[in-house]
Amino acid sequence: MHPTTRLFQACRITLFTRENCGLCSTARSVLSDVWDTRPFQFREVDIVKSEAGPQWRELYDFDVPVIHISKSSAPEEEPQSVSKAVRLMHRFTVDQVTAKMDEVEKTS
Numbered sequence: 001m002h003p004t005t006r007l008f009q010a011c012r013i014t015l016f017t018r019e020n021c022g023l024c025s026t027a028r029s030v031l032s033d034v035w036d037t038r039p040f041q042f043r044e045v046d047i048v049k050s051e052a053g054p055q056w057r058e059l060y061d062f063d064v065p066v067i068h069i070s071k072s073s074a075p076e077e078e079p080q081s082v083s084k085a086v087r088l089m090h091r092f093t094v095d096q097v098t099a100k101m102d103e104v105e106k107t108s
Contacts, residue, residue, distance in 0.1 A: 011101045012041040014077055016056055016066040018048050023090060027065035034097045041072045055079040063089050069100045071107075 013031060017024040031042070047057040047064060059079055060066050068077050068085045077085060086104050088096055 010040075010072055010105050012043065012070050012072045012074065013097075013101075014043045014045060014068045014070075016045050016047055016060050016064055016068070018046055018064050021064055024065040027067065027092070030092060030094055030097065031067070033094050034101075038098060038101065040101070043076075052079070065090065067092070067097070069097070069104050071104055 015024075015027060015031065017027070034040070035042075045052065045056055047060055050056070056079060059082055066087055066089045068082075068087050070077070070086065086100050088100060
């Protein structure tokens with residue numbers, strides 16, 4: 001039996017990306033590998049195309065891919081609260097993502 005599908009996907013991962021980004025494709029692959037063993041809620045934000053894009057583009061224009069990891073019950077990310085985000089940037093591994101997920105799940 002599964003531990004209640006990991007508490008109903010206790011984490012949400014938001015991937016900030018842009019079109020034609022090789023590192024973003026690699027990041028998607030890493031997140032897919034994480035998903036295989038530890039499902040999570042997922043949201044992708046294209047910093048060029050999305051409605052909120054201009055604000056995110058200003059923050060992450062030269063840093064994509066970036067992931068924010070939060071509790072699934074937390075409000076959606078806002079650019080003004082980015083300093084509080086649990087995040088990884090550029091290149092990251094499955095182990096780094098799962099370690100950050102553990103960190104988020106342990107916070108109250």
